[in-house]
Amino acid sequence: MIKKIIFIFLILPSVVFSYEIYFYVAASMTKPAKEVVRKFNSQSKVDHIILITGGSGQLLNKIIFSKKGDVYLPASKSFKDKAEKAGIVLETISFLYQTPVFGLSEIGEREIKSFEDLAYKEVRIALGNPKTMALGKIYEDIKIKMPKNLASGIEKNMVVLALNVSQIVNYLKTNTVDAGIIFDSVARVNSFTYLKFPDNYAEKDVASINLLKFSKDMEKVKRFISFLVKNKDVFKKYGFEVIDK
Structure with missing residues (x-):
């Protein structure tokens, strides 16, 4: 009797990322955010951005409940203020005007x-x-x-x-x-x-980039934030009013 030996192969992804950065973005900014994330992910060999979109309040609740997240870009100052009041914001950069x-x-x-x-x-x-x-x-x-x-x-x-x-x-x-x-x-x-x-x-509001306290590697996340700011022209291309400093 011939015994059949069955080999099971575990297929692993070809790229193993050293850090996944969770980027929470208000739904109104989905299109430019997707483009910036694609650009970053195509260039980075070790870090990978996971984009999560939705209502600013919905996203904030997810972050607070899960205690997970690196960067939060809500659509208005009011939700940035709520995030600060919740004690989860370490640094803020004013990024866009929203009308x-x-x-x-x-x-x-x-x-x-x-x-x-x-x-x-x-x-x-x-x-x-x-x-x-x-x-x-x-x-x-x-x-x-x-x-x-x-x-x-x-x-x-x-x-x-x-x-x-x-x-x-x-x-x-x-x-x-x-x-x-x-x-x-x-x-x-x-x-x-x-x-x-x-x-x-009429009112004009400010959308800001917020570094969250839950980040496990601040240096990597700050590099991504710098990349995001340097690529603000992507947001301009989609009709956003970027705050130039």
Whole structure:
């Protein structure tokens, strides 16, 4: 009787990375972040970036709960402040200006001709959840400065409270809503027509790069942050307003 000997081969990845850097990025910055991460990963032989995207609040909750993460790039100062208050930020670099606007769907373009139409016409509007999304929190601050009848009209026309900007982009692309709050850079990336907030209650926010205390190798993570800053032109290419220092 011939015994068959079965060999089991364990296939290992051809590259073993010495460190994986967890990079948490607000959904509004997904496209340029992906490009920078691809560029870094193609050049690095030992370190590898893992990109995680979502609403700024969602990401912050993940970081705090898991106690895992190296770099956090939320879409607004408010979530950077929350991260600092939670005691998880070691260093911060101001990186981008973010300006909220109302993006319009194809149907919305035909129906909405002025900012006031958002309140005084029967249209469908997507706003953001302030607990999970930077734009939701920013809009709460803007709303305080708006005339009450305008703010209440927009609230009346709200049909969805999104968790992140990717949801709103999808709602606009599919004509699920007529208008949705997004950043001007997101509107440009997706070729949306958009309405600016009137000057007397418009706001410009700051997105910052944050080094997290959970990093196991600060030197490697700082090298990546330096790479990210040096490649800010990628963000400019996608229509973002980069803070030049």
